Amino acid sequence: MEQSQKTFEILEEAPVIELRDVNKYFGSLHVLQDINLSVKKGEVVVIIGPSGSGKSTLCRTINRLESIDSGEIIIDGVSMPDEGKKLAEIRSQVGMVFQSFNLFAHKTILDNVTIGPIDVLHKSRKEAQAEAMELLKRVGVESQASKVPAQLSGGQQQRVAIARSLAMHPKAILFDEPTSALDPEMIGEVLNVMTELAQDGMTMVVVTHEMNFARRVASRVIFMDGGKILEEGTPDEFFAHPKTQRAKDFLESIKRHES
Amino acid sequence: MSIYELLTQFGDKYLAALLTTWKLTAISFTLAFVIGIVITIMRISPIKPIRFVGDLYVQIFRNIPGAALLIILVYAFPYLNFVWSYYACVLIATSLLPASFCSEYLMAGMNTIGAGQIEAARSIGMTFFQTIKNVVLPQALRSSVLPMTNLLVATMLTTALASQVPLKPTDLTGIVSYINTRTVGGVTAFMISAFLYCATAVIIGQIGSLIDRKVRILR
Ligand SMILES: Nc1ncnc2c1ncn2[C@@H]1O[C@H](COP(=O)(O)OP(=O)(O)OP(=O)(O)O)[C@@H](O)[C@H]1O
Ligand SMILES: [Mg+2]
Numbered sequence: 001m002e003q004s005q006k007t008f009e010i011l012e013e014a015p016v017i018e019l020r021d022v023n024k025y026f027g028s029l030h031v032l033q034d035i036n037l038s039v040k041k042g043e044v045v046v047i048i049g050p051s052g053s054g055k056s057t058l059c060r061t062i063n064r065l066e067s068i069d070s071g072e073i074i075i076d077g078v079s080m081p082d083e084g085k086k087l088a089e090i091r092s093q094v095g096m097v098f099q100s101f102n103l104f105a106h107k108t109i110l111d112n113v114t115i116g117p118i119d120v121l122h123k124s125r126k127e128a129q130a131e132a133m134e135l136l137k138r139v140g141v142e143s144q145a146s147k148v149p150a151q152l153s154g155g156q157q158q159r160v161a162i163a164r165s166l167a168m169h170p171k172a173i174l175f176d177e178p179t180s181a182l183d184p185e186m187i188g189e190v191l192n193v194m195t196e197l198a199q200d201g202m203t204m205v206v207v208t209h210e211m212n213f214a215r216r217v218a219s220r221v222i223f224m225d226g227g228k229i230l231e232e233g234t235p236d237e238f239f240a241h242p243k244t245q246r247a248k249d250f251l252e253s254i255k256r257h258e259s
Numbered sequence: 260m261s262i263y264e265l266l267t268q269f270g271d272k273y274l275a276a277l278l279t280t281w282k283l284t285a286i287s288f289t290l291a292f293v294i295g296i297v298i299t300i301m302r303i304s305p306i307k308p309i310r311f312v313g314d315l316y317v318q319i320f321r322n323i324p325g326a327a328l329l330i331i332l333v334y335a336f337p338y339l340n341f342v343w344s345y346y347a348c349v350l351i352a353t354s355l356l357p358a359s360f361c362s363e364y365l366m367a368g369m370n371t372i373g374a375g376q377i378e379a380a381r382s383i384g385m386t387f388f389q390t391i392k393n394v395v396l397p398q399a400l401r402s403s404v405l406p407m408t409n410l411l412v413a414t415m416l417t418t419a420l421a422s423q424v425p426l427k428p429t430d431l432t433g434i435v436s437y438i439n440t441r442t443v444g445g446v447t448a449f450m451i452s453a454f455l456y457c458a459t460a461v462i463i464g465q466i467g468s469l470i471d472r473k474v475r476i477l478r
Contacts, residue, residue, distance in 0.1 A: 063381075063382050065378050065381065065382065083305075085386060088381075088384045088385065088386045089384060090384075091381060091382055091383070091384045092383060092384020093384075094382070095382070096378075096379070096382035098375060098378070098379065100375050101375075102373075102375035102376050102378065102379035103376075103379070104376055104379070104380075104393075104394055105372075105376065105398065105476050105477070105478055106397050106398050106401060106476045115383070115393055116383040116384065116385075119385065119389055119393060120383060120384045120385060120389070148476075148477050150477040150478055151477065161379075164379075164383070168383060168384065
């Protein structure tokens with residue numbers, strides 16, 4: 001009994017995403033330096049840091065959209081290979097939401113959401129469509145299902161992109177500045193969807209400049225600069241008592257910007 | 260001879276020639292289209308030697324004159340123990356050449372897609388071929404309808420190469436020499452063929468812009 005209890009705890013503790021000593025170079029630029037990061041199930045990790053600090057690159061390496069030069073990336077206990085079918089399979093378990101939405105321009109909203117489940121997960125069209133409509137309802141764009149992306153506002157497109165990720169039943173979703181390309185009045189609707197996702201227990205890694213979102217939703221904040229993780233802590237700790245001068249300066253500059 | 264006399268005497272021959280040209284065009288374009296897609300996929304393959312072969316194909320067949328290729332196929336290849344019918348030789352020439360242009364147009368069509376959509380496809384877990392099938396090719400095809408229409412017309416004009424070998428029934432260009440060796444058709448015999456080429460091209464152009472309007476991608 002005690003034994004099984006213990007096993008259960010270990011399983012529960014196993015991170016969904018784990019990066020071990022990850023290093024990456026762009027030519028001579030050392031963009032990711034000895035990154036160690038572990039994201040547990042249900043955690044919302046918000047990555048912040050100045051422009052060029054490597055936040056996007058970190059996000060993209062987790063999905064192997066960027067290769068790494070050394071180290072290891074482990075998704076739900078499985079080490080990510082460099083290429084091949086196995087890589088595609090692991091990728092399908094980690095969703096990604098981009099700054100520029102990246103919906104498939106030639107497909108309807110509904111088809112954008114169903115293509116993954118049909119072609120990658122081999123679900124029937126009927127089942128995929130039923131589920132897609134549920135997801136579109138969840139993110140509030142079900143009335144747009146038969147339109148094409150260009151007919152939707154940015155905020156609507158980004159919510160469709162989130163639905164497209166969810167349709168794959170991912171173990172985690174990565175967000176790279178999901179609201180940075182949006183007009184101010186649309187930022188809220190996307191952040192609301194993300195907040196609900198977090199409350200539903202989705203494991204999330206979010207690169208964002210929305211400090212209020214970080215304060216309210218993050219289980220952990222990571223501060224990056226110059227390709228390194230400089231600080232890591234709860235939002236309360238981090239925003240109230242940043243430890244490094246870099247982080248203090250960064251928060252100051254943001255405050256000046258926001259006021 | 261007047262147009263009227265030519266048409267009463269050779270009307271059925273012109274009709275057969277028109278059908279031959281249409282048939283050659285249809286087969287050549289279909290083959291060129293398929294080869295063009297394969298070459299294009301090779302050119303964007305993650306594997307370098309495959310990309311190289313694809314690029315080499317385009318470099319060769321974009322820059323070789325049709326007549327030269329036909330001469331090689333008809334006169335040189337038999338020395339290598341490749342003997343094909345005249346019909347096959349013409350089709351090979353009129354398919355391989357347009358295929359390189361087809362690939363060029365598809366590559367141009369792909370440039371409109373943007374890396375983001377391809378990354379989105381990959382992050383959903385699509386493999387290289389799934390990404391090509393679901394995202395890259397459909398968009399490249401839909402945004403290259405007009406160039407493809409022009410290519411279809413160009414392919415039709417290339418099939419005039421068929422007049423350089425003895426074919427039966429002959430094509431629209433061949434019919435002109437056929438008539439002129441028998442009677443004095445003169446330039447009128449040529450004008451009838453030219454008119455049929457033009458009419459076909461106009462029809463192709465109309466259908467092409469109709470399709471383009473229907474499938475154009477809103478961006
Ligand atoms: N494909 C690339 N090739 C070369 N250098 C790159 C490439 N992508 C990013 N970089 C460089 O790597 C560094 C980190 O870039 P990255 O996009 O990860 O920063 P970021 O923290 O996301 O910045 P931002 O807040 O501006 O989005 C930058 O100096 C950038 O110029
Ligand atoms: Mg970035």
